[in-house]
Amino acid sequence: MVAIGECGLDYYRRRTSPEVQEKALRFQLELAGELSLPLSFHVRDAFPDFWAILYDYPTARGVLHCFTAGPDELRAALDHGLYVALNGIMTFTKEEYQLEAARQLPLDRLLLETDSPYLAPAPVRGRRNDPPMSPPSPTFWPASRRNRGRAGGRHHRQRRAAVQNLILVRRG
Numbered sequence: 001m002v003a004i005g006e007c008g009l010d011y012y013r014r015r016t017s018p019e020v021q022e023k024a025l026r027f028q029l030e031l032a033g034e035l036s037l038p039l040s041f042h043v044r045d046a047f048p049d050f051w052a053i054l055y056d057y058p059t060a061r062g063v064l065h066c067f068t069a070g071p072d073e074l075r076a077a078l079d080h081g082l083y084v085a086l087n088g089i090m091t092f093t094k095e096e097y098q099l100e101a102a103r104q105l106p107l108d109r110l111l112l113e114t115d116s117p118y119l120a121p122a123p124v125r126g127r128r129n130d131p132p133m134s135p136p137s138p139t140f141w142p143a144s145r146r147n148r149g150r151a152g153g154r155h156h157r158q159r160r161a162a163v164q165n166l167i168l169v170r171r172g
């Protein structure tokens with residue numbers, strides 16, 4: 001075992017009450033503390049409650065997975081020492097608050113994730129997201145001219161466009 005999670009709070013789907021979710025999250029935070037393991041956090045529509053709980057565990061470390069919030073939540077995550085994971089959403093989003101947070105995210109705190117089979121990136125958005133399609137995979141990145149072949153030309157151009165979107169997001 002290398003980490004605890006995903007764990008966190010999800011008020012979007014409301015399948016479980018906030019009280020039960022908090023109880024489970026605190027249990028997992030305590031377990032991670034006992035085992036000295038990092039956590040992978042999932043937080044959706046629940047940041048105020050999440051920060052309130054997390055501040056009770058100052059030694060908790062880990063990654064905020066599937067980050068799509070804005071600069072304020074980014075600042076709180078960085079202040080707590082968390083890594084922040086971006087995924088395929090960042091290849092097509094036009095939400096300025098998400099783009100601004102991505103610009104401000106320091107490279108040494110940035111992780112790329114697939115969230116496979118969900119969140120396929122721009123060239124294949126809406127399809128099943130297999131890891132080779134996603135930014136963390138070397139096969140996502142534009143192939144060299146030698147390896148590309150003629151059939152790969154269209155996909156190559158689409159992927160290059162998605163990668164350039166990511167780079168633009170990063171450069172602001």
Ligand SMILES: [Zn+2]
Binds near residue numbers: 065066
């Ligand atoms: Zn999740």
